[in-house]
């Protein structure tokens with residue numbers, strides 16, 4: 651009989667769904683499952699359900715050797731193993747999740763926010779394997795960022811470092827979910843581009859198929875398709891978004907001099923229509939000493955398992971390397 655395959659569990663906790671899978675040191679995902687986060691308003695019940703489901707996965711077939719668990723979750727605080735004051739999760743206050751799950755499963759548990767997990771995923775399994783300095787930007791409902799400098803993820807004094815989405819790019823600008831105004835993510839994210847379209851529809855007279863849609867039905871994907879078809883409102887929204895994102899990237903580059911910036915998530919699916927003008931914008935507007943030093947690239951990890959792989963990569967990185 652051969653030895654059991656050694657795996658880490660990668661867990662991605664979102665407001666609606668918690669997805670998890672077993673991942674080996676090469677980044678192969680063997681088993682996966684999910685539970686509904688919102689069904690567990692009591693965190694103790696959530697911990698019991700998740701721990702039970704992970705143990706069940708590890709017992710599939712002839713079984714796996716579960717060596718640890720990595721978790722990506724909003725408002726996760728790496729140093730303390732906690733989730734703190736997460737607005738989109740059902741549990742209030744400070745939740746010592748790593749310790750709670752460790753007690754139930756008997757294996758070490760590490761936790762960080764989803765964008766940091768994506769950066770570790772890129773470093774361990776993705777396109778940044780040979781890189782020492784890079785940044786991952788996740789362009790979803792918000793703009794998350796994971797920053798790697800000299801091979802290490804930047805956590806900072808509080809473990810909340812790398813909130814590029816909440817750097818100010820417009821003084822007194824759009825209201826942000828964080829309570830501030832003019833944050834990068836209110837312009838350069840999947841929801842930011844929708845806000846830009848709604849604004850432009852009120853400013854422009856041009857015919858646009860977006861005009862006949864309910865505001866809540868407009869998505870970044872629909873906008874990207876409309877822009878590809880030449881719709882003037884969508885084209886302009888795309889160019890405003892490119893400028894905002896480009897400005898955010900330039901600020902990040904002059905701060906940490908990465909070799910690459912990876913764009914990931916809903917808005918990044920616009921592909922060349924986003925990447926090419928962002929590259930041009932950065933090249934034209936950045937301080938000359940940095941010109942031509944940074945590649946702006948799509949993620950090397952496929953979207954399907956990205957969050958699970960990122961979280962598992964965190965565990966491999968913390969417990970085995």
Ligand SMILES: [Zn+2]
Pocket residue numbers: 815816826827828829830833
């Ligand atoms: Zn903000």
